[in-house]
Amino acid sequence: MSNALRNKTVAILATDGFEQVELTEPKKAVEQAGATTRLLSIKDGEIQGMHHDKPGDRFKVDGLVADATIDEFDALILPGGVANPDTLRLDEAAVAFVRDFTRSGKPIGVICHGAWTMAEADVVRGRRMTAWPSVRTDLRNAGADVVDEEVVTDKGLVSSRNPDDLPAFCKKIVEEFAEGRHEDRVS
Structure with a gap:
């Protein structure tokens, strides 16, 4: 276990329909590097993971994104899955959280369909990216x-x-999350 992310707290924003491995593997990587993670969602209780088009496990939510502030977190992970970001991008609090997080210069890891939420937040202009x-x-x-x-x-x-x-x-999110804030972030 590395200590590259010791004393850092990483938000993971997801809701029902997230691609399970796109949440569990990044979560495991940052926790093994010493970070604490908190699963934020747009609803209380548990959210449903997916193995592509088949139900996976249910995951307990640590807090509502509407109640969270970006000051509580050092980095953000946005997993994919088709339904997850499609639902998140319709939620005003989720979109505002992603917009504010991006503008703060704090690092973000986004995979697969997760970029839909960033597009909805209007924070990808001029950024070099990939996605599904x-x-x-x-x-x-x-x-x-x-x-x-x-x-x-x-x-x-x-x-x-x-x-x-x-x-x-x-591997790359651990490196970038360890670097921390990027002051020259495009807003």
Whole structure:
């Protein structure tokens, strides 16, 4: 276990329909590096993970995103899954949290469909990113410079395409989260 993220708290924002491995693997990586994680959602109780199109496990929510402030966290993880970000991008508190987090310069890890929430928050303009193929047009339309690479880093924003990219994604988010705030973040 590394101590690269000791004394750091990482928010994970998700709701029903998240791709389970895109939450569990990054969570495990940052916790093994010493971070504390908190699962935020738009609803209390538990949220449903998915193994692509089949139900996975249920996960206990640590708090509501509407009650959270970005000052409580050092970094943010946005897992994918089709239903998860599609629902989050319709929630005003979730979108505001992502917008404020991005503008703060604190690092963010986003994978697969998770980038939809960032596009809705209007924080991808001018950013170099990747995502699941069907999300890339939405990112381009929102002003991102979209590429098809395993992992892309742009001033603390780490993005990946799919679960196959998780080893590279997890390694890179630990590095970027350890660096901390990026003052020259594009808003």
